[in-house]
Amino acid sequence: MLVKTSSDGIKDLLSRYGDSLLADTRPGFGGYFIKTEQLVPFCRSLRDEAGYDYLSSVTGVDNFPEDQMEVVYHFYKTIGGPAFVLKVQASRHETVIPSLTPLYPGVEFQECEAWDLLGIRFEGHPDLRRILMWEGFEGFPLRKDWREPFFEDENKPFKSRWPDGHVLRTEEENPYKNNVQYPAAFDPDQWIPAGDAALYEGLLSLTKEGQSDFKTDHIVVNLGPQHPSTHGVFRMVVALEGETVLSLKPVMGYLHRNHEKIGERNTFVQNMPFTDRLDYISSMSNNFGYALAVEKLMDVHPPERAEYIRVIMAELTRFLSHIFSIGFLLNDLGAFFTPALYAIEERELILDIFEAASGSRMMCNYFRFGGVVRDLPDGVLGKIKDLVIDRLPRKLDEFERYLTKNDIVRVRCEGVGVLKIEEAIGLSAAGPVLRASGVPYDVRKADPYSIYDRFDFDVAYGLHGDIYDRYLVRVEEMRQSLRILKQALRDIPGGAVMNGKPQYQVRVPAGEAYGRVEGPKGELGFYVISNGKPNPWRYHVRAPSFINLTSLSTMAKNQKIADVVALLGSIDIVLGEVDR
Amino acid sequence: MDEELNNPKYEIPPEIQHQVAITTVDKIYNWSRRNSLWPMMFGLACCAVEMIGAAASRYDFSRFGMEVMRASPRQADVMIVSGTVTKKMIPTIVRLYNQMGEPKYVVAMGVCASSGGPFKEGYSVVPGVDRFIPVDVYIPGCPPTPQALLYGLMALQEKIDQQSIQTVRWYKKGDSSPIPIPVLGPDLMDPRDFDLIKRRAQENLQMEEQVSPTNIEEADSHVG
Ligand code: SF4
Numbered sequence: 001m002l003v004k005t006s007s008d009g010i011k012d013l014l015s016r017y018g019d020s021l022l023a024d025t026r027p028g029f030g031g032y033f034i035k036t037e038q039l040v041p042f043c044r045s046l047r048d049e050a051g052y053d054y055l056s057s058v059t060g061v062d063n064f065p066e067d068q069m070e071v072v073y074h075f076y077k078t079i080g081g082p083a084f085v086l087k088v089q090a091s092r093h094e095t096v097i098p099s100l101t102p103l104y105p106g107v108e109f110q111e112c113e114a115w116d117l118l119g120i121r122f123e124g125h126p127d128l129r130r131i132l133m134w135e136g137f138e139g140f141p142l143r144k145d146w147r148e149p150f151f152e153d154e155n156k157p158f159k160s161r162w163p164d165g166h167v168l169r170t171e172e173e174n175p176y177k178n179n180v181q182y183p184a185a186f187d188p189d190q191w192i193p194a195g196d197a198a199l200y201e202g203l204l205s206l207t208k209e210g211q212s213d214f215k216t217d218h219i220v221v222n223l224g225p226q227h228p229s230t231h232g233v234f235r236m237v238v239a240l241e242g243e244t245v246l247s248l249k250p251v252m253g254y255l256h257r258n259h260e261k262i263g264e265r266n267t268f269v270q271n272m273p274f275t276d277r278l279d280y281i282s283s284m285s286n287n288f289g290y291a292l293a294v295e296k297l298m299d300v301h302p303p304e305r306a307e308y309i310r311v312i313m314a315e316l317t318r319f320l321s322h323i324f325s326i327g328f329l330l331n332d333l334g335a336f337f338t339p340a341l342y343a344i345e346e347r348e349l350i351l352d353i354f355e356a357a358s359g360s361r362m363m364c365n366y367f368r369f370g371g372v373v374r375d376l377p378d379g380v381l382g383k384i385k386d387l388v389i390d391r392l393p394r395k396l397d398e399f400e401r402y403l404t405k406n407d408i409v410r411v412r413c414e415g416v417g418v419l420k421i422e423e424a425i426g427l428s429a430a431g432p433v434l435r436a437s438g439v440p441y442d443v444r445k446a447d448p449y450s451i452y453d454r455f456d457f458d459v460a461y462g463l464h465g466d467i468y469d470r471y472l473v474r475v476e477e478m479r480q481s482l483r484i485l486k487q488a489l490r491d492i493p494g495g496a497v498m499n500g501k502p503q504y505q506v507r508v509p510a511g512e513a514y515g516r517v518e519g520p521k522g523e524l525g526f527y528v529i530s531n532g533k534p535n536p537w538r539y540h541v542r543a544p545s546f547i548n549l550t551s552l553s554t555m556a557k558n559q560k561i562a563d564v565v566a567l568l569g570s571i572d573i574v575l576g577e578v579d580r
Numbered sequence: 581m582d583e584e585l586n587n588p589k590y591e592i593p594p595e596i597q598h599q600v601a602i603t604t605v606d607k608i609y610n611w612s613r614r615n616s617l618w619p620m621m622f623g624l625a626c627c628a629v630e631m632i633g634a635a636a637s638r639y640d641f642s643r644f645g646m647e648v649m650r651a652s653p654r655q656a657d658v659m660i661v662s663g664t665v666t667k668k669m670i671p672t673i674v675r676l677y678n679q680m681g682e683p684k685y686v687v688a689m690g691v692c693a694s695s696g697g698p699f700k701e702g703y704s705v706v707p708g709v710d711r712f713i714p715v716d717v718y719i720p721g722c723p724p725t726p727q728a729l730l731y732g733l734m735a736l737q738e739k740i741d742q743q744s745i746q747t748v749r750w751y752k753k754g755d756s757s758p759i760p761i762p763v764l765g766p767d768l769m770d771p772r773d774f775d776l777i778k779r780r781a782q783e784n785l786q787m788e789e790q791v792s793p794t795n796i797e798e799a800d801s802h803v804g
Contacts, residue, residue, distance in 0.1 A: 258702030280626035
């Protein structure tokens, strides 16, 4: 909802709720604590009166050994500006917090995630299920006192793997086969897997709404997790009437790789290569987000040249990711693999540049806190210039010539899977999905980071919120990326690419930081809490692909089953980021 | 037909040389199989993107017989396990493997599929797909470059060259039972290990009974 606000709207609120609010005064922390009972009314005022209509991220924090669980909310205004941070606390034993789904439907999956991994129960949530692990799994893995089967030590770096002249492997430390744990006196023969009963029930309850007297049978169809159209191990369960989708539920977690649990054991620098593996198409922008978050904590700033290199890499990544996703969108529309082959051709050229800069094609691990790991080798800037000035615009024109006015593409895409503007904001959609619905919200403009305020570029947005507009927004964004690249290549100065000496073990002062970038898929945020030790205490990723999926069922409602596949392609998910 | 294949130990009369070829059954069988290895279109994680890269124009593995990727396991010869195998996914992978028709091969692409890789220590990752299904070729790398994947697939072809229909698994008697599908319990359970699990659970119980009240907290936190 776009509400006109005065700048002191928030001040009003703060004084009105003064009794139940408490500023977070721990050094390095910010925001406000609110009493649990007041959470929902306060958030309603926050949205309707103060204009914080976009709830970007929900993070659970375990304050073990204190008996305290915390949920941190980051609110933004879609007209731009900094965050409003709100926190609630509850006991670790009976962790119940009111759900914000009635106000911000976009938190649905994020709350499920917090329940799944931290055991925070959200009261009033319509469908609180395990979302990344499976129903029946024992324990809440992100709690600090939960230890995984391959547990070695609390923190990294571990002790020497080469103690007395021979290698020590984790398997030798933990010899049990597959090394899994079961509750005491557990009998596997008596075990009945929970299966999908709860899921199907939730699905069919949705179909009952607004049904006419005319009764027909509804068919439940599973697409995935092994399905050529799902872009990886993703599963959709749809209830169909004929060919029309009555309701849809995404099922994920098939690629849940414990990113956050591992991240909280790693040292700060060790997390950098793990961020590559989040959205594995665009590793450079993942690096960017994480580097920003930790740099905020450390209060370091990269030298000029490094800033430019970062922007160049991030924009090349955006181009690569968008062209890849358009190629695969066409795949989903039935133009099997030819457009994707065209896209991959350009991707290879960009990967060559990444490989020259970082040494790896896909998993670049190129950014460091306070700069980038090494300067560009000779000749790479020239190659980038050739690409940016000549080849990529030409290829983009070619792409557009084949696709943009193509009748089949338009018939399949126009008016399909519409997400209205207020739905998109409420569902916390981000990136091209949000912008195609008519919200010109781009973190590069709304809350500029790095040196984006120096460049001249426009925010692409659509008006209809359908698949076709998402396609157009991506194409336009590629053009804008090229525009930024041209300016960056023109202005890039010489000099160092790293402040100070590269360090293996950085010192990060205690505090919290939320670093966010406009990744190709949307707003990618990293919420990091440091307690002054070598490892982050909490490390949470606001994954745009994951949160964008919240809107999938809204878009898919009353569409044809064949279009659902294209819809998923238009959201452009990457499973590494969805499941983390 | 290439020279190597046409390797008769018999003398062919000059008038029908170049028209008749003599070879062994093994050779012709292996030759035709190794040159049409159809991979299953099955991507798990980041490695899958490099697999697609290997299928695309720059590397193009169809030059070596991996002609078409097939989405159905029934039509595929080789399963490229391209990515991290999670506990939630492994039942599906085993089921897919069981559905593939013999002869079938498995390539573990990347360190994740081979051993768990960077995510090995995680609670929901299977440390290597070979804990459940037999793997023919392991390809190291994170992700392996397309060249490495091609090399791995060629290694598989060499392996096929060595096979003899007298000894291959799928012509033997009584060796065709499918792999039991793992069960998602409180943690992942392999049906072949149920006895072991029971024993462990009993041990846990006894341990819990033995610990004195002061130790209970510690044991609790360990079980989670
Ligand atoms: S081996 Fe590396 S690239 Fe491949 S799936 Fe695992 S993490 Fe991803």
